[in-house]
Amino acid sequence: MAVKMIDGAFFLSDADSMEEEADFNWEEYLEETGATAAPHTAFKHVDISLQSSFQPGMKLEVANKSSPDTYWVATIVTTCGQLLLLRFSGYGDDRKADFWCDVMTAELHPVGWCSQNNKTLQPPEAIKEKYSDWTDFLIQDLTGSRTAPANLLEGPLRGKNTVDLIVEGSVIEVRDLTDPSLYWAARVAQNVGGRLRLRHVGLQDDAHDTWLFYLDVRLRPLGWAQENRLSLEPPAELRGLKSALEWQEALEAARSEAQKNPLPLEVFKDHADLTKHSFRTGMKLEMVSPSEPFYICPVSVTQVYNEHYFQVTVDDLTPEATPLSLVCHSESPGILPVQWCLKNGIGLERPRGYLSQDFDWADYLKQSGTETAPDACFPDAWQSQGFAKDMWLEAVNPVRPTEVCVAQITQVRGRLLWLRLEGLPKSVPECIVDVESMDIFPVGWCETNAYLLTPPLKPVCQQQKKIAVVQPEKQLAPPQPVETIPLNLCEPIAMDTGSANGRYCCSRIYVNHRCFSGPYLNKGRIAELPQAVGPGKCTLVLKEVLSMLINAAYKPGRVLRELQDVEDQHWDCHEETLKAKYKGKTYRSSIRIVRLAEQIPDFCRKVCGKLQCCPNLFSPVQVTDQCPESCSMQTKTKYTYYYGKKKKLSKPFGGEESLEAKPTRRRKKRKAIFVQKKRRSSAVDYTPAGSPQDSDEDEDEDDLMLQSGSEEGTSSEPREDHTDTSSVEVANSRPRRAVTLRRATHTGVASSSREGPEKQVPPTQETGHVECSEAECQLVLERNPLEWSVEDVVTFITSTDCAALANIFQEQDIDGQALLLLTLPTVQECMELKLGPAIKLCHQIERVKVAFYAQYAN
Numbered sequence: 001m002a003v004k005m006i007d008g009a010f011f012l013s014d015a016d017s018m019e020e021e022a023d024f025n026w027e028e029y030l031e032e033t034g035a036t037a038a039p040h041t042a043f044k045h046v047d048i049s050l051q052s053s054f055q056p057g058m059k060l061e062v063a064n065k066s067s068p069d070t071y072w073v074a075t076i077v078t079t080c081g082q083l084l085l086l087r088f089s090g091y092g093d094d095r096k097a098d099f100w101c102d103v104m105t106a107e108l109h110p111v112g113w114c115s116q117n118n119k120t121l122q123p124p125e126a127i128k129e130k131y132s133d134w135t136d137f138l139i140q141d142l143t144g145s146r147t148a149p150a151n152l153l154e155g156p157l158r159g160k161n162t163v164d165l166i167v168e169g170s171v172i173e174v175r176d177l178t179d180p181s182l183y184w185a186a187r188v189a190q191n192v193g194g195r196l197r198l199r200h201v202g203l204q205d206d207a208h209d210t211w212l213f214y215l216d217v218r219l220r221p222l223g224w225a226q227e228n229r230l231s232l233e234p235p236a237e238l239r240g241l242k243s244a245l246e247w248q249e250a251l252e253a254a255r256s257e258a259q260k261n262p263l264p265l266e267v268f269k270d271h272a273d274l275t276k277h278s279f280r281t282g283m284k285l286e287m288v289s290p291s292e293p294f295y296i297c298p299v300s301v302t303q304v305y306n307e308h309y310f311q312v313t314v315d316d317l318t319p320e321a322t323p324l325s326l327v328c329h330s331e332s333p334g335i336l337p338v339q340w341c342l343k344n345g346i347g348l349e350r351p352r353g354y355l356s357q358d359f360d361w362a363d364y365l366k367q368s369g370t371e372t373a374p375d376a377c378f379p380d381a382w383q384s385q386g387f388a389k390d391m392w393l394e395a396v397n398p399v400r401p402t403e404v405c406v407a408q409i410t411q412v413r414g415r416l417l418w419l420r421l422e423g424l425p426k427s428v429p430e431c432i433v434d435v436e437s438m439d440i441f442p443v444g445w446c447e448t449n450a451y452l453l454t455p456p457l458k459p460v461c462q463q464q465k466k467i468a469v470v471q472p473e474k475q476l477a478p479p480q481p482v483e484t485i486p487l488n489l490c491e492p493i494a495m496d497t498g499s500a501n502g503r504y505c506c507s508r509i510y511v512n513h514r515c516f517s518g519p520y521l522n523k524g525r526i527a528e529l530p531q532a533v534g535p536g537k538c539t540l541v542l543k544e545v546l547s548m549l550i551n552a553a554y555k556p557g558r559v560l561r562e563l564q565d566v567e568d569q570h571w572d573c574h575e576e577t578l579k580a581k582y583k584g585k586t587y588r589s590s591i592r593i594v595r596l597a598e599q600i601p602d603f604c605r606k607v608c609g610k611l612q613c614c615p616n617l618f619s620p621v622q623v624t625d626q627c628p629e630s631c632s633m634q635t636k637t638k639y640t641y642y643y644g645k646k647k648k649l650s651k652p653f654g655g656e657e658s659l660e661a662k663p664t665r666r667r668k669k670r671k672a673i674f675v676q677k678k679r680r681s682s683a684v685d686y687t688p689a690g691s692p693q694d695s696d697e698d699e700d701e702d703d704l705m706l707q708s709g710s711e712e713g714t715s716s717e718p719r720e721d722h723t724d725t726s727s728v729e730v731a732n733s734r735p736r737r738a739v740t741l742r743r744a745t746h747t748g749v750a751s752s753s754r755e756g757p758e759k760q761v762p763p764t765q766e767t768g769h770v771e772c773s774e775a776e777c778q779l780v781l782e783r784n785p786l787e788w789s790v791e792d793v794v795t796f797i798t799s800t801d802c803a804a805l806a807n808i809f810q811e812q813d814i815d816g817q818a819l820l821l822l823t824l825p826t827v828q829e830c831m832e833l834k835l836g837p838a839i840k841l842c843h844q845i846e847r848v849k850v851a852f853y854a855q856y857a858n
Contacts, residue, residue: 081597788816
């Protein structure tokens with residue numbers, strides 16, 4: 001292995017770059033260094049590139065399932081990869097009948113297809129009687145609308161994202177760097193996630209290739225220059241390589257090829273329209289050097305072409321100066337007003353030939369007799385787009401555009417980022433890029449698009465570094481010893497570049513904060529999460545979403561355990577290692593995550609079901625106003641009724657009897673005794689959540705954390721159906737444990753609840769505690785608490801000595817069913833109460849429980 005020494009440390013040489021790249025893993029690198037990745041939402045061009053070619057509002061004709069051989073017009077509501085959410089015309093704003101379909105498999109046609117093929121247009125049965133004249137309705141509905149392009153619904157381009165429409169060999173026109181009226185045709189030699197390697201028509205080798213992102217304003221469809229009466233000539237620096245006749249013959253051959261396989265115009269639908277500028281000839285400004293983007297220098301406006309384009313030239317006062325000019329527009333990255341560097345504490349490079357050591361703008365303007373460009377001429381200079389110092393990303397090496405490097409943001413000033421590129425053999429200064437530069441990409445972009453990423457130089461001593469993964473000793477699986485595994489935990493996924501941008505990528509996963517968060521997730525923490533994650537590779541986006549949900553949980557370990565059971569035999573999955581941190585300990589688990597975009601909606605819904613929250617809490621569909629599930633209008637038990645395990649719950653006193661019959665760990669006893677000493681007269685169920693009955697004689701490290709009353713993230717939202725209720729310890733235990741508990745308590749539950757807790761139980765602190773408080777807890781209920789509304793619960797709490805806490809019940813929508821499931825750990829965690837007030841409140845709740853079992857349980 002070739003090794004070299006840099007600054008006293010040994011590093012792998014370029015010969016090993018391929019092996020090194022294979023070993024590099026972003027997640028492990030960020031975790032090892034404690035660094036943070038730049039948010040995906042900061043890269044607008046990448047976000048746009050992952051959007052579907054279909055746009056919301058487009059119309060198409062869809063097969064009508066209710067009536068065979070008939071069709072009806074539908075509108076695209078939203079898109080997710082190659083999935084479309086459709087709504088039949090006639091439903092108006094009613095979202096109940098919205099349905100998803102896969103572009104690749106569904107029978108979809110452009111508007112007008114039925115009339116051309118003698119097919120019947122017929123509205124669905126559900127709305128057939130809504131209008132008397134459907135023909136007149138369709139005329140009004142389709143007037144001014146846009147139909148889905150036919151080439152996206154059939155043929156080789158069917159279902160492809162915009163980026164995937166650009167294939168190798170596609171011909172496109174490229175604007176010259178120094179003349180906005182000059183264009184020349186170029187072929188796409190390579191498409192890497194929308195970053196195009198372009199080769200000018202007439203050239204065979206790659207010596208003069210140009211890299212541009214497909215959204216760059218320099219790119220236009222073939223024929224655009226001729227339509228706008230602009231020149232179509234090869235760049236000045238290349239004209240001498242061939243004769244004029246050879247250039248013309250090459251252009252004609254390219255046009256002939258392009259006519260056979262034309263580039264769809266949908267590729268250019270997201271190109272930004274240029275705004276008018278206010279620059280005048282002679283104005284001075286500051287600009288990131290166009291030839292070496294490592295410093296900022298003074299430039300002058302030397303020519304104004306039209307209302308959109310102007311030319312700037314780097315100031316050079318030497319007699320032999322060769323002008324370095326660049327065509328700009330009002331939104332060009334890197335142009336700055338005069339004094340920008342001074343205001344931001346950045347050094348301004350003096351013009352070549354400037355005699356004074358200290359550059360002063362006032363003297364310079366006076367000597368040159370020029371004026372400064374006003375601030376109004378420039379884009380928003382303080383828009384940082386969410387970037388911050390020490391964030392990491394992937395960036396193009398400006399010296400070698402074919403190379404994309406791991407990069408760290410060293411400073412942020414207004415719209416500019418200073419990047420330190422890693423992994424380069426030679427010392428390269430920090431390069432300066434605009435926040436909207438199309439040469440920077442989010443973490444994982446290269447992996448998603450199967451492109452080589454230059455990783456940081458790695459000392460040889462760290463080459464064989466291994467890490468120990470701390471996992472629970474038992475986790476619903478055979479015992480596994482703690483083991484050391486190589487640093488690279490992720491297996492590379494074989495992907496072809498043609499599909500990398502489509503099936504394996506998704507646009508965004510939205511976190512709909514207003515939706516019901518369920519018993520596991522903390523509503524407040526959910527509200528602090530970003531509105532969306534993505535775009536990017538499906539597994540990366542979903543892994544980020546699941547990690548956020550785990551961190552937003554009351555008990556992260558419990559959510560991690562629930563996610564282990566989310567799977568479907570029809571999914572194309574990839575295992576990812578997720579972790580949960582709790583009380584200084586880290587728990588890891590392998591979770592199966594779908595790889596295909598079309599499987600994301602189903603995956604999201606099943607995860608939401610497992611977490612007993614609204615199916616739209618996180619989803620490819622953004623909920624802007626009211627959730628289609630109307631989850632805000634439902635009681636807290638709705639989702640647990642649908643998703644819950646529906647275990648038959650035992651009664652709390654019987655539960656306590658059965659607990660004492662089993663040996664318990666000393667640690668758990670200490671906690672129960674400690675709580676009782678705080679308030680002996682209370683009848684609160686002090687048994688820690690998921691305590692000994694949850695052990696099942698396999699108390700692993702994870703379960704030990706749960707049994708100490710720390711893992712049951714039950715919040716104020718109940719988890720089970722309302723057919724039977726009890727304390728939440730049983731409700732939150734695993735199904736096999738619930739069965740064990742029912743067997744253990746079956747014989748004594750009813751009698752113990754009626755005749756007293758001392759029956760069949762040896763005298764202990766807990767039973768004595770119940771006896772002494774029995775009289776105090778007696779309460780007569782006029783109505784079954786299972787039927788209590790939120791207002792009834794608030795009224796009851798207000799009538800007790802805990803009236804000050806009534807507003808919490810109102811805010812968290814706690815109805816009677818939820819009230820009966822509250823326990824001390826739950827109250828402390830979800831209501832953020834200290835131990836004293838929590839015990840006081842649980843005393844009142846326990847009074848309701850006792851009265852409920854006495855009056856209504858039988």
